Amino acid sequence: MGIHIIAEFQGVDPGKISKVEKIQEVLDRVIAKSGLHAVSSSFYQFEPYGVSAVYLLSESHLSVHTWPERGYLDLDIFTCGEDGPALKAFQLLKEEFQPKSIKKRIIRRGNP
Amino acid sequence: MGIHIIAEFQGVDPGKISKVEKIQEVLDRVIAKSGLHAVSSSFYQFEPYGVSAVYLLSESHLSVHTWPERGYLDLDIFTCGEDGPALKAFQLLKEEFQPKSIKKRIIRRGNP
Numbered sequence: 001m002g003i004h005i006i007a008e009f010q011g012v013d014p015g016k017i018s019k020v021e022k023i024q025e026v027l028d029r030v031i032a033k034s035g036l037h038a039v040s041s042s043f044y045q046f047e048p049y050g051v052s053a054v055y056l057l058s059e060s061h062l063s064v065h066t067w068p069e070r071g072y073l074d075l076d077i078f079t080c081g082e083d084g085p086a087l088k089a090f091q092l093l094k095e096e097f098q099p100k101s102i103k104k105r106i107i108r109r110g111n112p
Numbered sequence: 113m114g115i116h117i118i119a120e121f122q123g124v125d126p127g128k129i130s131k132v133e134k135i136q137e138v139l140d141r142v143i144a145k146s147g148l149h150a151v152s153s154s155f156y157q158f159e160p161y162g163v164s165a166v167y168l169l170s171e172s173h174l175s176v177h178t179w180p181e182r183g184y185l186d187l188d189i190f191t192c193g194e195d196g197p198a199l200k201a202f203q204l205l206k207e208e209f210q211p212k213s214i215k216k217r218i219i220r221r222g223n224p
Contacts, residue, residue: 002186006116008221042152042168054168054175056154061166063173065192065222074114074222076188080177107217109120109186 002060002080004107005090009075011100014068018049023064026096027053031062034089036079059085073097078109114172114192114222117202121187123212126180130161135176138208139165143174146201148191172222174201185209192222 016022020043031038037058044052049069055062059079066073075093079086094102128134132155143150149170156164161181167174171191178185187205191198206214 004118006219006221039156039164040154042154042166044151044168044170052151052168052170052172054154054166054173056156056164056166058156058164060164060177060186061175063166063175063190065172065190074172074190076190078175078177078186078188105219107118109118 001108002078003083003086004076004078004109005086006105006107007075007090008103009073009094009097009099010071010102012071012073012097014049014071016097017051017066017073018068020045020051020053023051023053023066026093027055027062027064030089030092030096031055031057033092035085036062036089062089071100073099113220114190115195115198116188116190116219116221117198118217118219119187119202120215121185121206121209121211122183122214124183124185124209126161126183128209129163129178129185130180132157132163132165135163135165135178138205139167139174139176142201142204142208143167143169145204147197148174148201171197183212185211190221
């Protein structure tokens, strides 16, 4: 079974989530530190601000969608195998984005 | 608010979900027909079979992970804006993959 962490970060500094460059820098760092393995990554810059980022992982995927005007970020971390790297990535993302509040759901899914 | 459809397809013909080429062909077609807009797509071929596919959409993202040896496919469709295209994509994917059973969850999330 895999773990899918679905989270909403609220009250995030808009400066941290407005542009692809910043988001990419954070996500690259978090993925490397957490022990996940990125196969590829794609980004979309909304104008004037707002980012979508999707990382294909050998463990499944990680995605972020941001609404800077509302200090809001939607996060998915879906991995198969051990839970540890996904939970570590989540912890690191909290530290990076420092949301004022978080809504989190964990779903069990994947290889039956 | 956005819609996130999380589904597990079981009892899928392994021949339909073993290789990137077939998955890509199906997903490209379904996304075009459903009115979603792909910004980019990434694929990973597991050996000897099994596929991960992630599409970054201007509406958010769509992903598929397959375990052909178990006839199993994990699907996410997350879109912001109207629900229609996501629901249509889900219906088309059912028709394409013809699973014997489906477990589906719908989560409301996104721009608050």
